[in-house]
Amino acid sequence: MTVLRLALRSLSRNAPRYVFIGTAIVLAFALITTISALSDGAMAELRAKSYRYFSGTASVTGYENGRIGIPRADEAVAMLAAGLPGASTVSKRSLYYRDDALLAFNGEIVRQRRIVGADFRAEAEELRGLSLRAGSLAPLEAAGSRSILVSTVVSEALGCAVGDAVELRLSTDSGQDNAATLIVAGVFDEGSLFGYVSYLGLDTMNELTGRSPGYATDIAVYAKGGESSFAFAERVRQVLSAKFAVYEAFRDKAERDVAVARGGGLRLAVLAIDAQLAQIGDLMKAVLIVSRSVLAVFSLIVMVGIMNTYRILIDQRSKEIGTMRAIGMQSRSVLAMIMAEAGGLVLASCACGLAVGAGILAIVSGLDLSRYPAAGFFTAGGRLVAALRPGSFLVNLGMIAGAVGLAAFGPARKAARIQPAEALRSS
Amino acid sequence: MNKARLASLLLLALSCAAGAGSLAAQSETLDTAALLRKVDALVSFEDRDLAARYRIEKREPGGASQLTTATMFRRDRTDQYLILILEPAADKGKGYLRVGDNLWLYDPVGKSFTFTSAKDRFQNSGIRNSDFNRSNFSGDYRVSGSRREKLGKFDCQVLDLEALHERVSFPKCRIWVSEEGLVRKVEDYGLSGQLMRTTGIPSYQKVGERWLPQSMVLVDNLVSRKINGVVEYQRTTVTISEPSLAAQPDTLFTKEYLEKVSR
16 A cells, blocks of 8 residues: 555655656557447448348348248247247348349439348337438338338439338239339438448338248347357347257358258248358458558557656666665566556556547547448448447557556666665765 | 929020130130230331331420431341430440340440430430330230220220239339221329320331331329320320331441441
C-alpha cells in the first residue's frame, strides 16, 4: 500500500516528465480502440444483414432430387419451436433461387439476386431491423398482400417510390413465365449484395411460383445469442433428425453444395450463418490480422520510445531513488513502485485514449461511404458503425499495458539496483 | 293425352334438346380442335427443310435499339433447328442448335456449348427460343373458349388456350385466327393471368404449299414507359426473308457443323 501511495504521489509530482510517454500511449490506445470498434461494428452490421438475407442464425433448406423445398415444413417449424431452447424465432420462407427474376417500372429493369417470400408476422422483430427509408412493413403482414419491399438501390435504379406499382417477372418452378403487379410498401436502406434482394409475403411468392399455399423452401431459425452459430446449427440438426433425414454438418456453402449434388430423397441441410459467411469471414479475418499486425508494429515502436524515455527518466531521478534506498526502501519495492507508476500512467492515458478514440469514431462514423459499393456490406445507411466489445477493449488494454510494462521493466530493474551512496554522490 | 304420355313426350323433347346441345358443343369443340390442327399444318414444313434469314430488331421504350440478323435452318419432321448469328459483329458465329428436347448455345470465343432452355429469350430480345419451333398449338394447348372478332381487316376466330403441359413458356394464351387459318395475333399470359407478351403477325409469305410469317411484332407488356403522355412498350420487330425449301444435309444439324462454320 505504501508502495502504491508512493507511486501515485511520484506519478503526480513527475507528471511533466511523463507527458511524452503519456501522449504516445493516448495516441496508441486511441488508434487501437478506433480500429477495433470499427472492425467489431462492421462485423456486427454484416451479421445483422446476413441473418435477414441468409434466413437466420441457422437456415434449414430441403433438397429432393434437385428440387428445393420442405414438404412438411409446418411440422419442422413446430418441432424447432418446441424443442430448441435458445431460439427466438422459427419461421417458414419461400425463396426464389433462380437468377431470372426482375423488377420493371417505367421502362427500367433491375435484375434481382434473390427474392424472399417471408412470413412477416413470424419474423416481425427480425425484419423490423431493416432500416426503412420510406413506407412500412404493415401492408406485408396482411394475408394475401400484393406488396413488395425493395431496397434503395432498386428504388433508385427503377425510379420508383412507395405506392408505385412495379412488375415482378419470374418463372414458376416448372419453368413457365409469370408476372405480377405489386405495390411498393417500403424502401429499405441497403447497397451491395444485400441491396439486390426484395421481400414479399410467403403466400404471394408461392402463388407466383406455382407452389402450394404454405409451402416453404427454407426455415429461418434465429438464436437469442450467446453461442456460436455452428453450435446452434448443430442443435437444430439434432432436433430435426428425430423425424427428418438431415445432412451432416457443413463448414461452408461449398461443402453443402457438393453433398446436395449427390441427389437422393428428401433431406434437410442446416447451414450456420458463419458457414454462409465463410468467404467474407475469411476476408474480414485477413483484414483484422493485417490491422492487428500493424498495431503490433506500432506498439513495438511506441514501446522502444517509451523504454528510452524511461531510461532517461530513471537517470534524472537517480538521486531521488538513491535517497529512498538510503532511508531503507528495498530494491524490490523500488521496482514495484516504478512498475506501479507505469501502471497508473497506462490507466490514465488509456482513459484519455478512449475519449480521443471516441472522438475519432464520431468523425469517421459520420462519413458517407455509400458511393463505394463494397462498403454496403459493413455499413448502415452508408456509414460505418462503431461497436467496441468488452473483450476487444480488454485485449487492447492488455496489449498497451503489456507493451508499456515491458518497456518500463528494464529501466525499473536498473533503478532497483541503484546503490544509495553512489546515487547521492552523483550530481 | 294422359299425364304419363305427356311426361314421356316432355322427357323425349328434353333429351333431344340436350343431345342437340351436346352435339353442338362437341361440334364446336371438334371445330376448334380442327382449327388448331389446321393452324399448325399451314405453317409447318413436315416434308421439307426450311431456311430463312431473320432480322430481329429490339427497341426499348423511347430508347436504343438492338439489331440481330441470323440464318435459321429448320427440319420440322425431326424437331430440329439451327440458328447462326450473323450480326452484330460481337455475336457473329454464335449458334443455337435444337435436337429433340435438347437446345444448345454455341459460343465461338470459348468454343463451348452450353445447355440452354427453350423458354429463354433469344439474344435478349422479345423472342423466345421456343418461338423458332414448329407450331404445335394443337399438341401443347386445349381450347377453353372461343368467339368471333374483327381484327383490322381480318375476320377472326379468337381462341382461349390453356397449356396441356409445363413445357411451354406461357401457360395461357389467346390467338386470333383469320379465315384462311393463319394466326394474326397472339396474347401470352402468365400463370397469374397477367398479359406478358403480345405478338402481331400482319403478313405472311407463301413458301411452297405452306405459309411463313413475313413480319412479326412482339410487344413486351411488362416493360413500358410513358413518353410524352403515351405509353411505349419494349418492342421486337422480326422480318423473315429469303425463305428456301432446299434440302439440307443431315450434318447441318450437328454440333460439329456449328463449330466448323463458326471458324
